Amino acid sequence: xxxxxxxxxxxxxxxxxxxxxxxxxxxxxxxxxxxxxxxxxxxxxxxxxxxxxxxxxxxxxxxxxxxxxxxxxxxxxxxxxxxxxxxxxxxxxxxxxxxxxxxxxxxxxxxxxxxxxxxxxxxxxxxxxxxxxxxxxxxxxxxxxxxxxxxxxxxxxxxxxxxxxxxxxxxxxxxxxxxxxxxxxxxxxxxxxxxxxxxx
Amino acid sequence: xxxxxxxxxxxxxxxxxxxxxxxxxxxxxxxxxxxxxxxxxxxxxxxxxxxxxxxxxxxxxxxxxxxxxxxxxxxxxxxxxxxxxxxxxxxxxxxxxxxxxxxxxxxxxxxxxxxxxxxxxxxxxxxxxxxxxxxxxxxxxxxxxxxxxxxxxxxxxxxxxxxxxxxxxxxxxxxxxxxxxxxxxxxxxxxxxxxxxxxxxxxx
Numbered sequence: 232x233x234x235x236x237x238x239x240x241x242x243x244x245x246x247x248x249x250x251x252x253x254x255x256x257x258x259x260x261x262x263x264x265x266x267x268x269x270x271x272x273x274x275x276x277x278x279x280x281x282x283x284x285x286x287x288x289x290x291x292x293x294x295x296x297x298x299x300x301x302x303x304x305x306x307x308x309x310x311x312x313x314x315x316x317x318x319x320x321x322x323x324x325x326x327x328x329x330x331x332x333x334x335x336x337x338x339x340x341x342x343x344x345x346x347x348x349x350x351x352x353x354x355x356x357x358x359x360x361x362x363x364x365x366x367x368x369x370x371x372x373x374x375x376x377x378x379x380x381x382x383x384x385x386x387x388x389x390x391x392x393x394x395x396x397x398x399x400x401x402x403x404x405x406x407x408x409x410x411x412x413x414x415x416x417x418x419x420x421x422x423x424x425x426x427x428x429x430x431x
Numbered sequence: 432x433x434x435x436x437x438x439x440x441x442x443x444x445x446x447x448x449x450x451x452x453x454x455x456x457x458x459x460x461x462x463x464x465x466x467x468x469x470x471x472x473x474x475x476x477x478x479x480x481x482x483x484x485x486x487x488x489x490x491x492x493x494x495x496x497x498x499x500x501x502x503x504x505x506x507x508x509x510x511x512x513x514x515x516x517x518x519x520x521x522x523x524x525x526x527x528x529x530x531x532x533x534x535x536x537x538x539x540x541x542x543x544x545x546x547x548x549x550x551x552x553x554x555x556x557x558x559x560x561x562x563x564x565x566x567x568x569x570x571x572x573x574x575x576x577x578x579x580x581x582x583x584x585x586x587x588x589x590x591x592x593x594x595x596x597x598x599x600x601x602x603x604x605x606x607x608x609x610x611x612x613x614x615x616x617x618x619x620x621x622x623x624x625x626x627x628x629x630x631x632x633x634x635x
Contacts, residue, residue, distance in 0.1 A: 258610050263457035264541045312516065312535050313509045320502055352458045352539040359532040404626030408454045409618050416614030423609060 242373045245366070249377030252426050255353050256385040257419040259360075262353030266386050266415075267408055271397075276390030278337055279348075280383030284376060286326060286348055287357045290319050291375025294358040295368055315358045323348045353382050389414060436561055443565035446628075449542045450573045451621040456542035459533050460574055461613040467590050469530050470578040472523065476515040476534055478567030481543050484508045485551040485563030492552050504547045505538065512537045542570055573624075577616050581607045 255261050262283070270276050294315050302308055326348075331338045348354065357378045361371055392414050401410055449455045456477075463473045487507050488495075495503050516534050520527045527534070537543065546566050551559040579589075585608030587594055606612050 260458045260461035260610065260613065261536070263461065264455060267454050267457065309513065309517070312513055312538060313506065316505055316509050316538055317502075320505060352536045355539050356458075356532065356536055359535050363532075402622070402626065403629045404624075405618075405622045408451075409622045409625065412614050412618035412621065416611045416618060419609075419611040419614055420606075423611065 242370060245370050246373045246377035246380070249374050250381035250384065251422070253378075254381040254385060254422050254425075255356065255378045256382050257415065257422045258426075259356065261356040262351050262382055262386075265348070265351050266382075266389065267411055270386050270390040270393055270411065273387065273390040273394060276386045277383070280379075280386050282326065282330075282348060283351065283353060283382050284379035286319075286323060287354050287379035287382075288372055288376040290315075290322055290354055291357050291361055291378075292368065292372050293318050293322065295361060295366075295371040298362065311359075311362070315355060319354055319358070353378065385415075385418065388418065436558065439558060439562050440565045443562060444569045444572075448569045448573070448624070449545070449566050450570055450617075451624040452628075453542075453545065454621075455545050456540045456570055457617070459536060459540060460570075460577070461610070461617060462533050463530050464574055464578040464613060464616070465581050465585060465608040467575070467578045467582050469526055470574050472519055472526050473530060473533065474567070474571035474574055476512075476519065476537055477540065477542070477570055478564060479515055480508060480511045480537055480540075481546055481563035481567040481570075482560055483511050483563070484543055485546055486556055486560040487511075488547045488551040489554060489556040489559035495552075500552065501548075504544065504552075508543055508547070509538050542566055573620060577613075577620060580616055581612060585609075585612065 249255070253259065256263070256266060265279065269279050297314060297318060298308075298311060302311060302314060327338075357375050360378075361374055364374065366374055389411065393411060396410060396414070405413075443449070447453060450457070450460060459473060459477075463469045484504075484507050488504055491503075491507075512535065515537065516527075516531070519530075519534060543563075546563055550562045554562070583589055583594055584604050585606075587603045604612070607616070
């Protein structure tokens with residue numbers, strides 16, 4: 232029982248550090264484009280956030296297996312960029328078909344942004360950062376899920392704030408991306424407070 | 432309106448600047464601008480990849496089937512990014528260690544996909560090359576502007592050389608090289624450039 236717990240604890244820690252101290256959006260700057268595009272409303276933000284959690288966790292796992300059991304033994308590490316992006320693109324295509332089939336409303340709401348998950352840097356970023364860390368398979372899944380969860384939390388909050396900001400009158404040049412960047416900057420300040428709390 | 436080389440360049444550099452107008456390619460903008468040297472390498476990579484991938488995609492535009500064009504474009508871009516990755520590693524391993532993951536992320540830099548999809552897949556090769564190059568330049572000059580503010584304010588250095596004012600009457604604002612500083616700087620640049628455009632529209 233004790234060894235089981237010892238094995239479980241780092242997984243939780245990895246999840247928490249990926250989600251909060253090393254927030255993929257606020258500290259690593261990844262996934263900004265789709266974040267700025269989609270975060271106008273809370274519903275769509277949450278929809279895309281959930282999709283991202285699912286895709287990051289799954290693709291981090293798949294890419295881990297591909298890298299360590301296919302590319303590394305063959306000495307083809309320099310092909311990692313191409314391999315990862317192909318895995319991600321194929322996986323997103325699959326998710327897109329499933330969502331279209333089972334939830335047309337969600338499909339319509341996310342519209343163009345579902346294919347854009349492919350070029351969402353958060354997903355490829357998680358797969359690339361994972362290579363620098365000495366994680367095993369389960370830990371990698373936790374890292375991917377944590378990263379996705381951090382993105383989800385950030386974009387959900389940004390969506391909620393932007394809904395309110397729409398009613399404010401702003402200088403013309405600051406509307407849209409300008410003010411959103413300032414909001415994100417202030418949130419990043421808050422998240423700097425998390426740094427050092429969990430260290431892996 | 433037909434696109435002449437002149438209008439293409441003007442659009443990419445100012446009127447439809449990828450960063451403050453279309454808000455594309457923000458991730459790398461924020462991540463690498465804390466040191467000017469990193470920024471220059473990153474800009475080199477982006478200009479190289481947008482120009483050549485635009486050229487290649489434009490050359491192949493008749494042959495790529497519509498249904499699979501996204502994946503083909505991604506593959507073309509990824510192969511150029513791999514080249515850049517290897518070149519930067521050879522030129523400067525220290526910088527590569529820091530910006531390595533972000534160089535890989537040029538693949539998912541939306542500017543490149545955006546230009547490939549919006550311009551290169553419908554236009555002739557040479558003008559596409561120019562468009563890619565100009566978009567890369569439009570991206571670069573904003574990045575360099577941001578880095579020119581962040582590095583001196585945050586570290587008190589420029590390109591690694593210590594500025595004379597450091598520790599004399601100037602102490603570093605560490606916040607400028609941390610993530611929030613990046614967001615605030617980009618917001619200010621966006622505001623300034625868009626504000627200029629808005630005031631120009633009013634006078635004409």
